[in-house]
Amino acid sequence: xxxxxCNASNDELTKQLDRIIDPYRGNPGGLIQVLxxxxxxxxxxxRRVQVQIAEGLGVSLQEVYGVVTFYAFFSLIPRGRHxxxxxxxxACYVKGTKMVTKTLKDLLDLKPGxxxxxSRFTLEIVRCIGACGLAPAMIIDGKDVHGxxxxxxxxxxxxxxx
Amino acid sequence: xINLTIDNQQVxxxxxxxxxxxxxxxxxxxxxxxxxxxxxxxxxxxxxLVEVQGAKTxxxxxxxxxxxxxxxxxxxxAVLKARKLVLELILSDxxxxxxxxxxxxxxxxxxxxxxxxxxxxxxxGAKTEYPADDSxxxxxxxxxxxxxxxxxxxxxxxxxxxxxxxxxxxxxxxxISPAFNEKLADMECVQCGQCSLVCPTGAIVERDDTxxxxxxxxxxxxxxxxxxxxxxxxxxxEALGAEPGSIFTGQMVAGLRRLGFDKVFDTDFTADLTIxxxxxxxxxxxxxxxxLPMITSCSPGWIKFCEHFYPDLLNHLSTCKSPQQxxxxxxxxxxxxxxxxxPEDIYCVSIMPCTAKKYECQRPEMNSSGYxxxxxxxxTRELGRMFIQAGLDAANLPEEEYDAPLGISTGAGExxxxxxxxxxxxxxxxxxxxxxxxxxxxxxxxxxGISGVKEATVQVGDxxxxxxxxxxxxxxxxxxxxxxxxxxDYHFIEVMCCPGGCIGGGGSPIPTDIDIRLKxxxxxxxxxxxxxxxxxxxxxxxxxxxxxxxxxxxGHKSHELLHTKYTPRxxxx
Ligand code: SF4
Ligand code: SF4
Ligand code: SF4
Ligand code: FES
Ligand code: FES
Numbered sequence: 001x002x003x004x005x006c007n008a009s010n011d012e013l014t015k016q017l018d019r020i021i022d023p024y025r026g027n028p029g030g031l032i033q034v035l036x037x038x039x040x041x042x043x044x045x046x047r048r049v050q051v052q053i054a055e056g057l058g059v060s061l062q063e064v065y066g067v068v069t070f071y072a073f074f075s076l077i078p079r080g081r082h083x084x085x086x087x088x089x090x091a092c093y094v095k096g097t098k099m100v101t102k103t104l105k106d107l108l109d110l111k112p113g114x115x116x117x118x119s120r121f122t123l124e125i126v127r128c129i130g131a132c133g134l135a136p137a138m139i140i141d142g143k144d145v146h147g148x149x150x151x152x153x154x155x156x157x158x159x160x161x162x
Numbered sequence: 163x164i165n166l167t168i169d170n171q172q173v174x175x176x177x178x179x180x181x182x183x184x185x186x187x188x189x190x191x192x193x194x195x196x197x198x199x200x201x202x203x204x205x206x207x208x209x210x211l212v213e214v215q216g217a218k219t220x221x222x223x224x225x226x227x228x229x230x231x232x233x234x235x236x237x238x239x240a241v242l243k244a245r246k247l248v249l250e251l252i253l254s255d256x257x258x259x260x261x262x263x264x265x266x267x268x269x270x271x272x273x274x275x276x277x278x279x280x281x282x283x284x285x286x287g288a289k290t291e292y293p294a295d296d297s298x299x300x301x302x303x304x305x306x307x308x309x310x311x312x313x314x315x316x317x318x319x320x321x322x323x324x325x326x327x328x329x330x331x332x333x334x335x336x337x338i339s340p341a342f343n344e345k346l347a348d349m350e351c352v353q354c355g356q357c358s359l360v361c362p363t364g365a366i367v368e369r370d371d372t373x374x375x376x377x378x379x380x381x382x383x384x385x386x387x388x389x390x391x392x393x394x395x396x397x398x399x400e401a402l403g404a405e406p407g408s409i410f411t412g413q414m415v416a417g418l419r420r421l422g423f424d425k426v427f428d429t430d431f432t433a434d435l436t437i438x439x440x441x442x443x444x445x446x447x448x449x450x451x452x453x454l455p456m457i458t459s460c461s462p463g464w465i466k467f468c469e470h471f472y473p474d475l476l477n478h479l480s481t482c483k484s485p486q487q488x489x490x491x492x493x494x495x496x497x498x499x500x501x502x503x504x505p506e507d508i509y510c511v512s513i514m515p516c517t518a519k520k521y522e523c524q525r526p527e528m529n530s531s532g533y534x535x536x537x538x539x540x541x542t543r544e545l546g547r548m549f550i551q552a553g554l555d556a557a558n559l560p561e562e563e564y565d566a567p568l569g570i571s572t573g574a575g576e577x578x579x580x581x582x583x584x585x586x587x588x589x590x591x592x593x594x595x596x597x598x599x600x601x602x603x604x605x606x607x608x609x610x611g612i613s614g615v616k617e618a619t620v621q622v623g624d625x626x627x628x629x630x631x632x633x634x635x636x637x638x639x640x641x642x643x644x645x646x647x648x649x650x651d652y653h654f655i656e657v658m659c660c661p662g663g664c665i666g667g668g669g670s671p672i673p674t675d676i677d678i679r680l681k682x683x684x685x686x687x688x689x690x691x692x693x694x695x696x697x698x699x700x701x702x703x704x705x706x707x708x709x710x711x712x713x714x715x716x717g718h719k720s721h722e723l724l725h726t727k728y729t730p731r732x733x734x735x
Contacts, residue, residue: 047341047342050341051734054734055733055734060325060350060733061341061342061733061734062325062326062327062328062340062341063325063328064341065328065330065341065342066328066329066330066341069330069331069332070329070331070332090288127333127334127335
């Protein structure tokens with residue numbers, strides 16, 4: 001079950017995290033499990049959550065952060081309902097990654113690594129997504145490839161995602 | 163034993179030996195980049211590929227163990243081609259800035275490019291553009307030059323147990339950095355520079371402060387004095403091309419004079435002074451029921467480590483400043499008064515085997531003279547560069563003597579450079595002060611050597627004094643955890659931040675490995691034996707300092723100038 005606790009007060013959140021950490025207290029081996037549960041609780045893994053986990057398991061913040069950034073599954077920013085991954089591989093870059101990101105910025109006021117205030121979209125930049133023939137391309141929610149993008153085509157693409 | 167064939171030669175080695183090490187036995191040198199004996203054996207870079215009969219792909223020899231009957235070829239054209247490809251891919255994401263790089267001519271990547279006969283890089287790929295971190299007074303990180311070998315992470319995590327660095331992201335985007343891109347200056351990094359010592363490239367280097375020193379030397383208004391740490395005389399030679407273990411004391415003094423320093427003094431002098439202050443502090447704590455065990459405080463990386471990770475144990479630290487800082491406060495008070503020089507005009511330079519000393523001299527409490535006591539710290543590596551820039555052929559300089567009075571020292575001060583040296587020096591003095599007898603055998607062999615934790619009990623009069631000696635912060639942790647658990651009944655503990663002590667400090671010549679550390683340690687005790695005086699309390703200049711100025715150990719002036727306080731810092735702040 002995924003519950004969102006991002007509105008819980010800080011004290012409440014600390015307590016809820018402690019309940020997740022408790023079975024693994026002082027046990028670095030539980031890091032991935034704890035991070036997974038914490039992300040399910042909070043929606044993402046901000047610094048204060050990682051610090052609490054690091055101290056609870058008895059590892060350094062560097063250890064935690066290295067794991068969090070290694071796995072694409074973990075997120076450092078609050079996630080929107082839809083994730084837009086703009087390709088910046090060589091083919092796309094040549095054909096217009098910059099145009100795509102600029103259009104998204106104009107339409108959504110969204111920069112890479114950010115989420116829209118209405119939590120609709122999160123934007124990220126990725127390496128080649130294997131659709132070079134369709135460059136410039138982006139992939140939404142990790143599955144829908146949208147290629148041969150042009151500024152005029154992008155609004156219609158976004159409308160498909162509420 | 164395991165029998166195998168390497169390049170058509172039979173060789174027998176212990177089980178568990180890597181192909182790389184086995185190959186060394188038959189004289190086949192396989193190139194490496196990420197591999198660092200005993201420290202980093204992770205098979206990350208694949209520069210060390212070899213051909214193993216029957217294997218489908220080439221094998222990284224640094225991590226692959228030998229097997230019975232294995233047939234290995236280390237230098238077929240196909241192997242050489244594969245290695246070259248690996249190197250070219252690394253170089254395609256490397257700024258080719260050798261001419262302006264601190265590691266020019268002392269860089270493992272550059273050496274490989276030469277060895278592999280690289281004349282062009284065929285791939286023109288994307289380049290990582292992470293910004294440099296020059297927040298730390300001690301070291302500078304430039305991720306563009308990083309080859310992601312992870313040696314720095316290994317040494318920081320496993321040897322020093324600080325774990326200030328991690329690999330962020332994955333693949334091409336990997337960055338070696340503290341979490342959340344924090345600056346090294348703002349987190350638990352203790353500035354020990356061990357990472358700069360193991361980095362194969364210029365991606366982590368000491369902050370180069372030589373320009374400040376050249377500027378001071380060029381300023382006619384400045385009275386520029388220099389102090390040299392005990393370890394520097396057994397290191398400088400290496401920075402100038404001599405064999406490890408070379409002793410360059412007199413040549414270093416002569417060279418420093420030729421560079422234009424007005425006085426060439428010695429940190430060994432304040433090392434002797436430290437023994438008098440710290441020895442008396444120990445006796446006082448033993449007699450008055452003060453906090454025991456007392457722990458040495460000469461090593462600024464260790465101090466910062468204790469402040470971050472063991473803030474609850476700070477009252478175990480001796481309140482003595484390090485010899486470097488004692489020197490700084492005395493040169494701008496005692497010496498200034500004695501010579502009639504305005505302390506404002508004195509510029510105090512330290513030559514240290516240490517990057518953390520750069521940090522230490524900038525700590526806000528290190529202003530007891532009313533000025534920043536030590537103005538700038540150069541590592542042995544930087545001094546080596548100044549010698550080279552000035553065209554000083556150190557090996558052929560006549561040996562000269564340090565200036566009086568702050569250059570007069572004993573063998574006890576000299577051995578501060580090796581792990582166990584502070585303890586041995588303290589025992590030489592404490593024994594004689596307490597018993598009033600002359601110590602027959604002043605060589606405390608139990609204190610010496612490179613092992614991580616040394617323990618001994620030394621009978622001093624009626625009191626069996628229990629001591630422990632650690633080097634490398636991971637080893638310090640073992641003893642500190644014992645104190646926390648209430649299981650340590652030592653009186654006195656010596657902690658040195660760096661493996662082997664200062665002779666293996668983060669500002670030492672590169673390379674620095676175990677064998678080289680041992681040679682520098684031998685040289686240190688050779689120096690000790692050469693000295694006419696070998697006990698700190700016999701140092702005539704220290705005696706005069708007490709008579710003319712300080713009055714007595716732990717007296718009012720001492721407290722003002724020679725002792726300090728610590729700051730609990732904690733982690734993840
Ligand atoms: S790190 Fe080595 S290869 Fe890179 S610029 Fe510096 S000297 Fe050259
Ligand atoms: S200076 Fe020392 S503590 Fe800091 S990152 Fe390097 S090895 Fe780690
Ligand atoms: S900074 Fe140096 S030691 Fe660390 S991973 Fe990069 S190249 Fe290796
Ligand atoms: S470069 Fe964008 S899909 Fe390959
Ligand atoms: S040296 Fe063997 S993989 Fe790097």
